[in-house]
Amino acid sequence: MAGRAPLLILLPCAAGEAADERLLARGFTEDLQAELGRFRSLQLAYGAGVDPAGSDAADAAGPSTEGAFLLRTSLRRRDDSVRITATLAEAAGDRQLWHQRYDVGGCDLYAVEDDVVARAAVGLAARLDEVVLRGSRGKSIDNLEAYELWLRGKALLLEGTPQHDAEARALFERALALDPGFARAYAGLSLSWFNEWSCQHWNLYSENGGKAYEYAHQGLALDEADPLLHLVIGRVLLYRREFDLSAWYLDRAYTLSPNNADCLIQLSLCHSLLGNHGPAVECAEKAFAVHPFHPNWYHAYAAFPYLMARRIDEAIACGRKALGVPIVDLPAGLAICHALKGERDEARRWYAAFEDQFRQKITGGREPRPGEAIEWLLDINPVRRAEDVAFIRDGFDRIGFASARTARGRPSSAAAEPSDGIFVREGDSWSLHFAGRTVVLPHMKGLGDLATLLQRPGDSIHCFDLSEHVAESGGPDPVLDGKARRACQERIRDLQEELADAEDANDLGRAERARAEMDRLLETLSGALGLGGRARRLGSMAERARTTVTWRIRYAIRRIEAVHEPLGRHLRKSVRTGLFCAYDPETRVGWRTVAGQAAAGSISKAG
Numbered sequence: 001m002a003g004r005a006p007l008l009i010l011l012p013c014a015a016g017e018a019a020d021e022r023l024l025a026r027g028f029t030e031d032l033q034a035e036l037g038r039f040r041s042l043q044l045a046y047g048a049g050v051d052p053a054g055s056d057a058a059d060a061a062g063p064s065t066e067g068a069f070l071l072r073t074s075l076r077r078r079d080d081s082v083r084i085t086a087t088l089a090e091a092a093g094d095r096q097l098w099h100q101r102y103d104v105g106g107c108d109l110y111a112v113e114d115d116v117v118a119r120a121a122v123g124l125a126a127r128l129d130e131v132v133l134r135g136s137r138g139k140s141i142d143n144l145e146a147y148e149l150w151l152r153g154k155a156l157l158l159e160g161t162p163q164h165d166a167e168a169r170a171l172f173e174r175a176l177a178l179d180p181g182f183a184r185a186y187a188g189l190s191l192s193w194f195n196e197w198s199c200q201h202w203n204l205y206s207e208n209g210g211k212a213y214e215y216a217h218q219g220l221a222l223d224e225a226d227p228l229l230h231l232v233i234g235r236v237l238l239y240r241r242e243f244d245l246s247a248w249y250l251d252r253a254y255t256l257s258p259n260n261a262d263c264l265i266q267l268s269l270c271h272s273l274l275g276n277h278g279p280a281v282e283c284a285e286k287a288f289a290v291h292p293f294h295p296n297w298y299h300a301y302a303a304f305p306y307l308m309a310r311r312i313d314e315a316i317a318c319g320r321k322a323l324g325v326p327i328v329d330l331p332a333g334l335a336i337c338h339a340l341k342g343e344r345d346e347a348r349r350w351y352a353a354f355e356d357q358f359r360q361k362i363t364g365g366r367e368p369r370p371g372e373a374i375e376w377l378l379d380i381n382p383v384r385r386a387e388d389v390a391f392i393r394d395g396f397d398r399i400g401f402a403s404a405r406t407a408r409g410r411p412s413s414a415a416a417e418p419s420d421g422i423f424v425r426e427g428d429s430w431s432l433h434f435a436g437r438t439v440v441l442p443h444m445k446g447l448g449d450l451a452t453l454l455q456r457p458g459d460s461i462h463c464f465d466l467s468e469h470v471a472e473s474g475g476p477d478p479v480l481d482g483k484a485r486r487a488c489q490e491r492i493r494d495l496q497e498e499l500a501d502a503e504d505a506n507d508l509g510r511a512e513r514a515r516a517e518m519d520r521l522l523e524t525l526s527g528a529l530g531l532g533g534r535a536r537r538l539g540s541m542a543e544r545a546r547t548t549v550t551w552r553i554r555y556a557i558r559r560i561e562a563v564h565e566p567l568g569r570h571l572r573k574s575v576r577t578g579l580f581c582a583y584d585p586e587t588r589v590g591w592r593t594v595a596g597q598a599a600a601g602s603i604s605k606a607g
Helices: 019-036 059-062 106-136 146-157 162-178 183-199 202-222 227-239 241-255 261-274 278-292 297-308 312-321 332-339 344-361 372-380 386-399 445-455 482-504 508-526 541-563 565-574
Strands: 009-010 043-046 069-078 081-090 098-103 423-427 428-434 436-442 582-583 590-593 602-604
Touching: 019 069, 019 261, 146 162, 146 183, 162 183, 162 602, 183 202, 183 227, 183 482, 202 227, 227 241, 227 261, 241 261, 261 278, 261 297, 278 297, 297 312, 297 332, 332 372, 332 386, 344 372, 344 386, 344 508, 344 541, 372 386, 423 445, 428 565, 436 508, 436 541, 445 541, 445 582, 445 590, 541 565
Parallel strands: 009 043, 009 069, 423 590
Antiparallel strands: 069 081, 081 098, 423 428, 428 436, 590 602
16 A cells, blocks of 8 residues: 555535535535544545446546545435445455444434534545554565554554664664655654653663654644644653653644544643643543443543542443553552542552552562652642642552652652753843852843753753744745845844933833843844844744744844853853754753742752
C-alpha cells in the first residue's frame, strides 16, 4: 500500500426516493466526511461519481486506488425511526471488513446525528488501523510502508517494556528514512522516550524527558494540526509540572479532534492530574461511547479519573478490567478504592500487589523502604492540587501504610544549594547579580526568556513554549516590504536613544512607553526578517516563534552586556537560540531565578 496512511473512499449515503430522506442522507454524508477529515490516520477521497449500489465499485473507483478501502452508508426511514448502516470494504475485490448499524428515533435524528457520526468515524478509523496492522505482520520489515511501520511501532509501545520501546524506535526511524516528512513517526519516537522517562530508567530521567519533548516538537513542525502531537507535548509538559503550558497543548489537542477516542482517554487522565475532575470523567465516558470496541488499556487510563472524581465503584470496575495492562501503580489505585470503602483486607491485598510491581520494575528486586513506593507514586504522578494529594495520602493511611513524605524517584530542579548568581524579577524591573556585581534592568520579554532557560540548565526548550504561543498568520505574503523594514529599524534606533535619555533623567513613564513600543516593533520585525536580515515569508507558528524569541533573547543579552559585561559575555557563550533554546554553560553556575512577578525563587544548577 503506497502513501503514509490508507486511502478511504467515502461513497454518498444511499437513501430512498423521499425528498426528506435524501436530504437527511446528504447531510449525513457531509458530516461524516468532515468528521473523518479530522483523523490524521486517513487519506480521504469522496467518490461522488460512484454508484454505491453498483457491484463494480472497485473499477469505478479507478486504478489508482489499489490497497484502498470503500465506505458505504445508507439511511432509511422506518415509521418513527431512522436506520443508518455503514460498511467498510476493500476497494479491490469488495471484500467486507466491517459493518455497523445504528437505529435512532426519527424525531431525535438531528439531536443524535453528531453522536452517530462520531461513533461511525471512530469505529471506522480503528477498524482500518486493525486491518492495516494485521496485513503488515505478514510482511518483512523491508517491505513495510511508513504508515504500517507506525502502526507496528505503536502496538509495541503498548507492551510497556524497554525492549519493546527500543524495537518500536527502530520501526519509527525506518519510517522516517522512507518518509522524512512523516510527523507520526516523530510522535512515536517521542512516546517511546516518554515511556522510559515516566516509567523506566530513572538514572536517565532528564535525558529521556528531553528526547520525548524534542521529538514531539519536531513532528509538530511537520504537522501543526495533528492532535496526537499536541497531546504528547502536553503530557510531557504535565510530567515536568509545567501545568499551565501543558493545559494549552491539551486544549488544542481536543479542539483539533474532539471525537478521537485515543486522544480523549489520554486527555481524561491528564485532566484528572490537573484537578479538572468533571472534564476528566466526561472525556473518559465520551471515549468509551464513541469507541465501544476500545482496547483494554482504556480502562487503565480511566481508573484514576474515576477515583479522583470520588466515583469509587466505577474506578474499581475499570481497574479490575485493566489488570493485564503494564502500569505499575494500577494496583495502588485499587488499594485506595477498597480502603475508602472500608474493605481493609482487600485494600492490603492490592497494596501488596503494588509493592510487588514496584519491587520488580522500579527498585530492581531491592526491598522497598517503608513508604518508598507511596512517595514514588506521588512524585512520578504530577498531581497538581494539594487537596488531591491529601486525598491519595488519606487512602494509604486508611490501609495502614503511612508514607515517608520525602520525595524520591523524580530528580528535582530545586535543590537547596547556595546560589552563585541572581536573576530575579521585582515588579517592573529585574535584579541581576553575577561575579560580585549587581545591576537592575527594566522588564523586557527577553529577560523572562533567559530566566526560564536559567531555571532548567542543560534542558532544551522549544521556542514556541517561550513565545507565549505566537499566533499563526493566515497569509503567505511578507509582513513588511523593504521600505517598511528600514523605517521599522530606524524607529528602533530612535527608541533606543530615547530610552537611554529617559533612564538618565529617571523619567520612568517615558522609559516604559519607549520600551513597550520597541518590544512591539521587534516582534513585528522578527516576523518578517531572517537572522541575516533577509525578508522572510510568514511560515508556521514554530518559525514565527523562533524568530521572535531569538530577537528577544539576543536583544536582552546586548542590554545586559552594556551594563554588566561579564554577565553578558557569560550568557552570550552559554545560551543557544533557534528552534530549541538552552542555557548550557561550560562551568557550573547556580542561579536563583524568578520567571514571573508572582513566582517564588528557585535554585538551579548547571553541571
